[in-house]
Amino acid sequence: MISRDVVFHDRYGLHPRAARRIQASLDGITATVSLTNLGGSDSTVDARGMLALISSGIRTGDRIRVSADGTDEVAALAAVGDLIQSGVCHPDVGP
Amino acid sequence: MKRLHGLAAAPGVARAPWVRIDPAPAPAGGRTTAAGVTGEIKRLADASAAAAVDLESISRDVRDDGHPDEAAIFEAQAAIARDPALAAMATERIKDAHDDAIAAVQAAAGAFAEQLRSIEDELLAARAADVIDVGDRIARRLAGTVQPTVGLDRPAIVAADDLPPSLTATLPRDRLLGIALAGSSPTAHAAILARAYGIPAVVGVRDLLETLTAAADPGGRTELAIDGATGDVFVDPDDATIGRLDATSASGRQRHQQDLVEASLPAITHDGIAVSLVANIGTPDESEAAVALGAKGVGLFRTEFLFLERTSPPSEDEQCAAYERAIRAFAPHPVTIRLLDVGGDKPIPYLPIAAEANPFLGVRALRLASTEPDLFVTQLRACYRAAAAGPVKVMAPMVADAGDVDLLLALAERARMELVDEDCPIGEVALGVMLEIPSAILVADSYFGRIAFASLGTNDLAQYTLAVDRGNPALERYRDALHPAVLRLIGQAVDAAARVGIDLSVCGEMAGDPAAALTLVGLGLRSLSMAATGLPAVRRAIRVSDATALESTVRAALDDASAQAVRARFGALLPEATTA
Numbered sequence: 001m002i003s004r005d006v007v008f009h010d011r012y013g014l015h016p017r018a019a020r021r022i023q024a025s026l027d028g029i030t031a032t033v034s035l036t037n038l039g040g041s042d043s044t045v046d047a048r049g050m051l052a053l054i055s056s057g058i059r060t061g062d063r064i065r066v067s068a069d070g071t072d073e074v075a076a077l078a079a080v081g082d083l084i085q086s087g088v089c090h091p092d093v094g095p
Numbered sequence: 096m097k098r099l100h101g102l103a104a105a106p107g108v109a110r111a112p113w114v115r116i117d118p119a120p121a122p123a124g125g126r127t128t129a130a131g132v133t134g135e136i137k138r139l140a141d142a143s144a145a146a147a148v149d150l151e152s153i154s155r156d157v158r159d160d161g162h163p164d165e166a167a168i169f170e171a172q173a174a175i176a177r178d179p180a181l182a183a184m185a186t187e188r189i190k191d192a193h194d195d196a197i198a199a200v201q202a203a204a205g206a207f208a209e210q211l212r213s214i215e216d217e218l219l220a221a222r223a224a225d226v227i228d229v230g231d232r233i234a235r236r237l238a239g240t241v242q243p244t245v246g247l248d249r250p251a252i253v254a255a256d257d258l259p260p261s262l263t264a265t266l267p268r269d270r271l272l273g274i275a276l277a278g279s280s281p282t283a284h285a286a287i288l289a290r291a292y293g294i295p296a297v298v299g300v301r302d303l304l305e306t307l308t309a310a311a312d313p314g315g316r317t318e319l320a321i322d323g324a325t326g327d328v329f330v331d332p333d334d335a336t337i338g339r340l341d342a343t344s345a346s347g348r349q350r351h352q353q354d355l356v357e358a359s360l361p362a363i364t365h366d367g368i369a370v371s372l373v374a375n376i377g378t379p380d381e382s383e384a385a386v387a388l389g390a391k392g393v394g395l396f397r398t399e400f401l402f403l404e405r406t407s408p409p410s411e412d413e414q415c416a417a418y419e420r421a422i423r424a425f426a427p428h429p430v431t432i433r434l435l436d437v438g439g440d441k442p443i444p445y446l447p448i449a450a451e452a453n454p455f456l457g458v459r460a461l462r463l464a465s466t467e468p469d470l471f472v473t474q475l476r477a478c479y480r481a482a483a484a485g486p487v488k489v490m491a492p493m494v495a496d497a498g499d500v501d502l503l504l505a506l507a508e509r510a511r512m513e514l515v516d517e518d519c520p521i522g523e524v525a526l527g528v529m530l531e532i533p534s535a536i537l538v539a540d541s542y543f544g545r546i547a548f549a550s551l552g553t554n555d556l557a558q559y560t561l562a563v564d565r566g567n568p569a570l571e572r573y574r575d576a577l578h579p580a581v582l583r584l585i586g587q588a589v590d591a592a593a594r595v596g597i598d599l600s601v602c603g604e605m606a607g608d609p610a611a612a613l614t615l616v617g618l619g620l621r622s623l624s625m626a627a628t629g630l631p632a633v634r635r636a637i638r639v640s641d642a643t644a645l646e647s648t649v650r651a652a653l654d655d656a657s658a659q660a661v662r663a664r665f666g667a668l669l670p671e672a673t674t675a
Contacts, residue, residue, distance in 0.1 A: 016171035050178040057214040
């Protein structure tokens with residue numbers, strides 16, 4: 001298993017559309033992937049679980065550990081990690 | 096006529112008879128028996144898959160209409176319908192409690208929605224509505240019923256308690272003139288869809304349905320009028336209101352033409368006080384439109400566009416070219432460049448900022464200069480070089496006290512001396528600070544003598560003075576920068592600037608709000624910088640005002656108990672044209 005720490009940068013937090021994009025970024029990947037919120041709750045959720053993702057309460061600025069396990073874990077980590085780092089749906093470009 | 100007030104959710108004016116929509120209640124669940132468990136589980140799986148297909152079809156329709164972002168709402172709902180976690184929880188209910196599939200899926204969706212509502216974030220908590228919407232859709236599939244699509248037989252404003260997103264997306268848009276909701280919020284998906292479709296909407300209108308019921312006549316000819324920019328709702332509007340609202344909607348295009356004609360008029364009060372109106376811009380591309388609307392320079396040039404969403408910092412040459420474009424567009428008027436304003440809340444891959452619990456109280460903006468001085472020296476070098484093309488002012492954000500001013504001056508001097516040593520052509524740069532932290536105003540006398548100008552960033556000033564997170568919708572009551580506490584601080588800044596004779600301006604959203612702009616003029620401000628679209632209304636408001644009267648109104652307003660009271664005072668001074 002490998003992991004990578006990133007900062008969650010969608011300014012609206014982990015909302016349903018962002019969750020769907022995270023889920024979709026793993027299409028064709030078989031590794032199991034999870035997100036752990038290192039900020040507050042320390043809770044871990046399945047990166048493919050829509051309801052788990054949106055119930056996680058992850059907000060912009062939260063530090064997230066992305067963990068992947070499987071033959072294509074490197075690709076999984078890159079896909080989810082880069083997406084989260086780049087702001088998912090709404091890159092946080094404030095005033 | 097009865098006037099109600101809600102929250103502005105999608106701009107525009109609509110006036111028409113209303114149609115009340117009461118979304119059909121979800122079917123009631125029941126019980127099954129031990130023998131029925133397997134069958135119910137199968138039915139649930141089939142209905143969930145069918146609901147997902149429905150939602151994907153709505154998503155395609157919305158996308159084909161040219162709204163890909165909004166289409167993603169329904170793609171996400173489809174993914175929720177397909178989530179094995181929802182099926183697993185519902186299956187458990189069927190097996191353990193002998194719920195039938197309908198009761199089970201409603202219980203499961205309800206449980207997830209409850210979990211969402213407990214999140215301490217209004218935006219995320221509001222998404223509980225999506226999960227309930229999905230659960231209801233699956234339940235309807237199970238019951239063999241459908242949410243009846245709303246067929247409007249004539250153009251109308253839809254009035255409802257709330258509209259689930261999927262129903263909003265399927266309303267007949269050729270006849271949907273407006274949306275008025277008793278519940279919901281401007282961040283709900285119904286409001287997002289209304290904005291995307293350009294349909295005026297007002298939400299959170301208390302007593303809406305009761306008032307409509309009381310006003311209804313048998314023929315259904317009573318009209319409803321809504322102004323989605325102000326949140327005003329008029330039931331059975333009188334002729335004067337109708338005239339005013341019609342003028343607002345009909346004159347939109349004419350207004351813009353008039354704005355362009357009036358752009359050359361000076362912003363001068365009846366009693367001869369001239370106010371300099373300048374623009375806030377986020378990229379050089381906005382220069383042309385701002386000049387057309389009469390901006391006499393730039394009071395805030397945000398430079399983050401150069402730094403965000405890239406993997407390495409912009410070069411000095413790239414920055415210089417961007418600044419020169421704006422400087423040439425506004426010459427001979429000055430362009431005020433704000434140094435990089437970022438913190439832990441904005442992603443900059445090449446600038447590692449440690450995660451912070453409170454990024455707005457953390458290492459942001461100028462505070463980064465102690466660890467990343469080169470980033471700022473490069474930006475200042477670009478400013479000095481660009482200044483060869485026309486007048487430039489540079490201001491530092493997030494200045495708390497004299498020590499920060501020393502830092503700014505040292506960085507600027509380093510940049511300037513480097514360029515002089517390199518024989519690189521440079522121009523004059525006026526150095527100043529943004530006043531957005533209350534401490535910077537309270538101790539202004541300790542450093543104002545060493546800078547050329549200061550600019551009030553009223554958005555952050557209000558946030559830091561009133562301890563109000565700018566992004567938290569639960570704190571709406573505190574959002575208005577016309578709060579007497581903020582006005583008193585601004586008054587102190589005006590006095591401090593006058594004592595040493597430096598220029599003071601305002602570059603927050605406040606300056607673009609006509610009532611607030613008059614307040615600022617009354618406080619003694621003579622330079623206002625705003626989004627260019629705000630210039631015409633503020634110019635008109637100033638041209639019909641009397642500075643002496645504004646000053647006396649401000650003196651009274653400083654003792655008001657609330658921002659609302661201040662707003663009422665100055666709102667009453669606005670010309671009809673800017674309030675309509």
